[in-house]
Amino acid sequence: MKYLPLLFAALMRKRTRTLLTLLSVAAAFALFGMLDAVRVAFNAPQSVIGIDRLITSSRLSLIQPLPYADLARIASTPGVKAVTYASWFGGIYQDPKNFFPNFPVEPESYLDMYPELVLPDVQRQAFIKTRTGAVVGQSLADLFGWKVGDKIPLRPTIYPHRDGGDVWTFDLVGIFKAAQPELRGSEKQMLFNHTYFDEGREIGQGTVGWYVVRVEDPARADQVAQAIDDQFDNSAFETRTQSEREFQLSFAKQIGDIGLIVTAIMAAVFFTLVLLTGNTMAQSIRERIPELAVLKTLGFTNRAVLVLVLSEALVMLLIGGLLGLVLAYLALPIIGEASSGQLDVALQPASWTLGLGLMLAIGTLVGLPPALKAMRLRIVDALAGR
Amino acid sequence: MPETPSAVRPDVRGPLVAIRGVSKVYERGRQRIEVLHHVDLDIPEGDFLALMGPSGSGKSTLLNMIAGLDLPSEGTLSVAGRRIDRMSSAELARWRAAHVGFVFQFYNLLPALSAQKNVELPLLLTRLSAVRRRRNAAVALDLVGLADRASHKPSELSGGQQQRVAIARAIVSDPTLLVCDEPTGDLDRHSAEEVLMLLQRLNRDYGKTMIMVTHDPKAAEFAQRVLHLDKGTLVEQAGTSA
Numbered sequence: 001m002k003y004l005p006l007l008f009a010a011l012m013r014k015r016t017r018t019l020l021t022l023l024s025v026a027a028a029f030a031l032f033g034m035l036d037a038v039r040v041a042f043n044a045p046q047s048v049i050g051i052d053r054l055i056t057s058s059r060l061s062l063i064q065p066l067p068y069a070d071l072a073r074i075a076s077t078p079g080v081k082a083v084t085y086a087s088w089f090g091g092i093y094q095d096p097k098n099f100f101p102n103f104p105v106e107p108e109s110y111l112d113m114y115p116e117l118v119l120p121d122v123q124r125q126a127f128i129k130t131r132t133g134a135v136v137g138q139s140l141a142d143l144f145g146w147k148v149g150d151k152i153p154l155r156p157t158i159y160p161h162r163d164g165g166d167v168w169t170f171d172l173v174g175i176f177k178a179a180q181p182e183l184r185g186s187e188k189q190m191l192f193n194h195t196y197f198d199e200g201r202e203i204g205q206g207t208v209g210w211y212v213v214r215v216e217d218p219a220r221a222d223q224v225a226q227a228i229d230d231q232f233d234n235s236a237f238e239t240r241t242q243s244e245r246e247f248q249l250s251f252a253k254q255i256g257d258i259g260l261i262v263t264a265i266m267a268a269v270f271f272t273l274v275l276l277t278g279n280t281m282a283q284s285i286r287e288r289i290p291e292l293a294v295l296k297t298l299g300f301t302n303r304a305v306l307v308l309v310l311s312e313a314l315v316m317l318l319i320g321g322l323l324g325l326v327l328a329y330l331a332l333p334i335i336g337e338a339s340s341g342q343l344d345v346a347l348q349p350a351s352w353t354l355g356l357g358l359m360l361a362i363g364t365l366v367g368l369p370p371a372l373k374a375m376r377l378r379i380v381d382a383l384a385g386r
Numbered sequence: 387m388p389e390t391p392s393a394v395r396p397d398v399r400g401p402l403v404a405i406r407g408v409s410k411v412y413e414r415g416r417q418r419i420e421v422l423h424h425v426d427l428d429i430p431e432g433d434f435l436a437l438m439g440p441s442g443s444g445k446s447t448l449l450n451m452i453a454g455l456d457l458p459s460e461g462t463l464s465v466a467g468r469r470i471d472r473m474s475s476a477e478l479a480r481w482r483a484a485h486v487g488f489v490f491q492f493y494n495l496l497p498a499l500s501a502q503k504n505v506e507l508p509l510l511l512t513r514l515s516a517v518r519r520r521r522n523a524a525v526a527l528d529l530v531g532l533a534d535r536a537s538h539k540p541s542e543l544s545g546g547q548q549q550r551v552a553i554a555r556a557i558v559s560d561p562t563l564l565v566c567d568e569p570t571g572d573l574d575r576h577s578a579e580e581v582l583m584l585l586q587r588l589n590r591d592y593g594k595t596m597i598m599v600t601h602d603p604k605a606a607e608f609a610q611r612v613l614h615l616d617k618g619t620l621v622e623q624a625g626t627s628a
Contacts, residue, residue: 002510002519009498294494297455298508298555299483301476379455383490 003308010288010312018316021280025320026327028273029355032266033328034335036354037345039262052218053113054225055247057210059238063088065207066237073231074211079224081216084109087209089197091154091168093144100140102154102190103209104197107133113212116179117186123148123174131196134170137187141175148172152190159201168200213241270362278366281313285370292374293382306375313367314360321359325352400467401428402562402595403452408461410447410618421447423618424461434589434596436609444618445599446567452597453486453565454478466562483511487556489585491568493548495540501527501551502536508559526554530584546577553584557594564588566598570605582608 011018056074058064065087075083086105092098107128111117119127119135127133134152146152150172161168170192178184198205215224225241232239285292292305300308329347336345410422422444429435429452437445450456451463454470463471465485473481487508495504505523514522527533530550532543540548549569556564566585570578586608588594598609606612614621 002516005499005503006496006507006510009496009503013498290494291496294488294490294496295507296479297453297482297488299479299481299511301479303476380450383455383494 003311006308007311007315010284010308011316013288014284017280017284021277021316022320022323024276025273025317026324028269029321029324029359030327030331031269031324032355032358033325033347033351034332034345035262035266036351037328037332037347039259040348040351041345051221051243052215053244054213054215054221054228054241055210055244056213056228056239056241057247059229059240062209064237065204065209066211066239068206068208070232070237070239071208071211074213074228077224077227077231079216079220079227080213082109082113082214083211084113085194085208085211086110086191087194087197087207089154089159089192090157092157093152093154098144100188100190102192104194105191106194107191110191110212113214114186116183117176118179119174119176123176126173127191127193130171130173131193132169132171133173133196134190134192135174135176136172136190138175138177139184139187140190141172143188146172146175148175159197159203161200162202163200210247212244270358274362274366277313277316277362278369281309281316281366281370284312285309285374289374289377289382290385292377293379296377296379297383302375305377306371309371309374310364310367313371314363317359317363317366321355325355402431402433402466403427403429403597404462404464405448405452406462408448408451408458408463410444410451410456411459421618422451422458425618425620427613427620429595429597431595432589432593434586434608434610435598436606436612437597437599437615438601438603438606438612439615442617443615445615448615449565449567449597449599453488453563454482483508483559485562487559487561487564489549489552489556489564489566489569491571493540493545493552493572495548495551495555497540500537500539501532501543501554504540504551505554505558507555512559522558523554526558527551529557530554544577545573546580549573549577549581550584553581553588557588562595564594564596566596568599568601570600570602578602578605 056066056070058066068085071083071085074080084106086103089102089104091102093100107124111119111124111127117137123135127135136146136152141147152170152172153167154170155167160166170190176187178187194208213224213228215221228241229239292309295308296302296305325347332345332347405425405427408422408425409420412419412421421442425444425448427448437449439445447456451458451471452465454465454473458471461471462469468481470478470481495501496507499507502520502523505526506519509519509522512519524533524536527536530553532547532550532554535543535547535551540551543551549572553569556566564585569585570581573581582605585596585598589596589610596609598605600606
């Protein structure tokens with residue numbers, strides 16, 4: 001403890017440089033905290049216990065459809081209260097940059113399944129009755145300036161229209177709002193009539209992308225999920241029933257191995273950090289050779305000088321790193337809120353532990369070479385400027 | 387002198403510093419440079435010795451060896467009865483911390499620390515409490531007339547004041563020996579005289595044994611004894627001047 005002022009004096013010798021280095025370390029660890037939270041969210045095992053809404057999709061792949069005939073079998077599974085279905089359409093509005101999710105759904109049962117999508121009753125009835133009808137969330141309507149009565153053309157990426165046209169045109173019959181502010185992310189989607197979709201598409205008629213199941217007792221959700229999947233075991237269309245959240249994550253995982261991507265980005269960030277802080281430490285020690293020689297002259301042993309220099313690197317990494325992780329900790333809920341709950345990420349204890357380990361490892365890596373140099377310093381040569 | 391926990395002097399019979407047949411050879415590639423050649427020298431306790439000589443005469447090398455910063459290639463070197471030429475690097479570090487105070491030409495204060503913290507540095511190696519360290523450093527600063535500058539950084543002090551802080555740092559642990567390498571080499575005449583008078587006072591009033599390397603004959607006049615080195619050999623022993 002008595003050496004702490006000496007340690008901080010060394011760090012404060014070039015305040016601007018130390019501050020910039022600390023900011024670099026903090027930025028790297030803030031990025032680490034956020035990316036690791038994403039990695040953990042994607043890799044964490046998901047349980048369905050306590051969840052009343054499940055998704056049943058193909059066990060093989062998300063892009064593999066399921067027969068429409070499965071609806072009745074799923075609905076008759078003990079413990080299932082209601083079932084609806086949807087598919088992925090992947091239509092593009094004007095420009096691929098205008099991406100938003102658009103799903104054909106069975107209007108009545110889908111809106112019953114998702115009461116958080118609040119639609120005026122007149123518009124709800126219009127959606128149910130209009131074959132080409134579509135509803136969009138308020139956020140999406142605001143984004144493109146849509147209003148009820150507009151015609152919305154979508155260019156298909158998977159399902160061309162059987163009439164040979166490469167445009168599907170929908171009549172906007174309703175605009176829904178999210179029941180709660182934290183669900184505002186759901187306002188960025190478009191729903192349209194599955195019957196119109198099924199009649200109009202050239203391929204895949206009689207299939208759906210996935211089923212949404214409401215269970216009677218959330219406490220028994222895992223048994224119900226298992227019962228649904230057991231029915232389709234060894235069939236041509238084996239299923240996998242999971243929580244909505246896990247289903248959404250599976251969608252995102254189609255981009256690639258999220259864990260590998262995150263790890264690669266973090267490796268690049270930390271490699272840069274090692275070079276940066278390593279260079280800073282080396283420069284700092286080069287400038288302080290006479291001072292270190294004085295400490296040795298006064299009686300500081302080689303080992304004490306080694307520990308002192310190594311501690312500088314460790315302290316810098318620990319202060320900057322913890323600052324970065326605190327920033328990530330504070331930023332993650334804000335990011336989650338901004339994504340309207342779609343991105344449910346938080347800094348887990350494991351990330352703190354891993355971060356701390358990385359701080360110590362990088363601190364040792366960048367601090368050890370200059371510390372060894374300082375330890376081996378010959379006083380007479382150093383004082384003489386040799 | 388500031389208090390230290392147990393600045394107990396060993397029972398020394400004979401000179402405080404005894405140098406016998408000391409040589410120092412540096413090897414630069416194939417070149418062999420003999421900086422000191424069979425030097426014999428006794429320095430009694432309470433002495434104020436000035437070492438003079440031209441550049442490259444070996445006076446700083448001799449001072450470094452007496453201070454335990456360098457080891458002789460040949461010969462023996464004892465301080466207060468202890469053979470320091472046989473000590474390991476760690477033993478020498480501990481010995482220096484306990485027995486030697488250093489004053490350098492360019493003060494060599496740590497720029498990020500206040501005068502008070504600079505003076506406290508050698509005490510970090512003792513078991514003194516923080517309060518005692520602060521108190522002893524304050525006494526040392528008072529002794530060199532800089533009590534009112536304790537919180538100042540070196541950059542806020544003049545050259546003479548910085549050297550007086552360096553002297554306070556050298557004496558704060560009440561060392562056996564005070565070694566000064568060109569202590570006035572970077573100072574104007576007035577500041578140099580102040581520093582030399584301070585060193586003389588420490589020698590006279592507190593009995594500090596001092597060895598000073600200098601180029602300056604005026605500075606050497608403040609010493610009790612002046613020795614000249616030339617090409618690594620003691621060539622002359624001048625008498626007491628102060």
